[in-house]
Amino acid sequence: MLEITGLVAGYDRTTVLHGVSLTVPEDGVATVLGHNGAGKSTLLRAALGLIRPRGGRVLLGGEDVTRLPAHQRVRRGMAYVPQGQQSFPQLTAMENLRLIADGRRDGRAALEEALALFPALREAASRRAGLLSGGQRQQLAIARALITRPRLLLLDEPTEGIQPSVVAEIQRTILQLSARGGLSVLLVEQHIGFALRAAQRYHVLEAGRVTGSGEGGEAAEPAVRRALSV
Structure with a gap:
């Protein structure tokens, strides 16, 4: 590849x-x-x-x-997940994901697939990203990248x-x-x-x-x- x-x-x-x-x-x-x-x-x-x-x-x-x-x-x-568990801290976990998914033809399905891979994100969907644990923020960063397929x-x-x-x-x-x-x-x-x-x-x-x-x-x-x- x-x-x-x-x-x-x-x-x-x-x-x-x-x-x-x-x-x-x-x-x-x-x-x-x-x-x-x-x-x-x-x-x-x-x-x-x-x-x-x-x-x-x-x-x-x-x-x-x-x-x-x-x-x-x-x-x-290509998709890139840099160091630092990057996210938009004032947005919720779900808003971070939808920011990538919205406007994509298969965005909704890709978002659901990402949540299936990281169930903790579904549980934390309404929490601001800046308040998530380091592990949750890292999962969020990877999930956002995966939504781009x-x-x-x-x-x-x-x-x-x-x-x-x-x-x-x-x-x-x-x-x-x-x-x-x-x-x-x-x-x-x-x-x-x-x-x-x-x-x-x-x-x-x-x-x-x-x-x-x-x-x-x-x-x-x-x-x-x-x-x-x-």
Whole structure:
């Protein structure tokens, strides 16, 4: 679904990504692991087109989207959930969801599907998003992205600062979505166990370079921890 080859990107005069290459399988999950400052978030932003690359290529479903702006990549099926459990805090959970669903031909059905994936949001539908727990806000952010019915979902550290029970629920949701087909996921994560259980393939990013790749699963954890010197 996604093929990144020799990607070079950064901010102003600072280069953050130095020739990064990786793939996300069709209807599968790939994870990018690395320490703070490794370039993980920059990688997602460059993949979506929020940062213009200085070199390399980004292919979505075989189409070269390297020079396309972010909104055109979204139209082609990308969705992005950044760090920080972002929402409109003064709106209710339901209003946040309807803001995305309204005006879409299949918006109502997509909204109901999102609520089915995250039942806690239905229970908290009338609460302001700013008053939700961190886990609920993260589920809300993912649900909003899913309402757009993406082909590729980019998730930036969805487990950051949330309780273990919600981490497990988000993991189950990611696996459920990839198993039913029609959605690929690029997951940036520091929680090694969660990331490897959710992914078919992993990539280790260090100082803007891929230093290791392999098949996901719990069996890969020792090799990943050695690569990260954790």
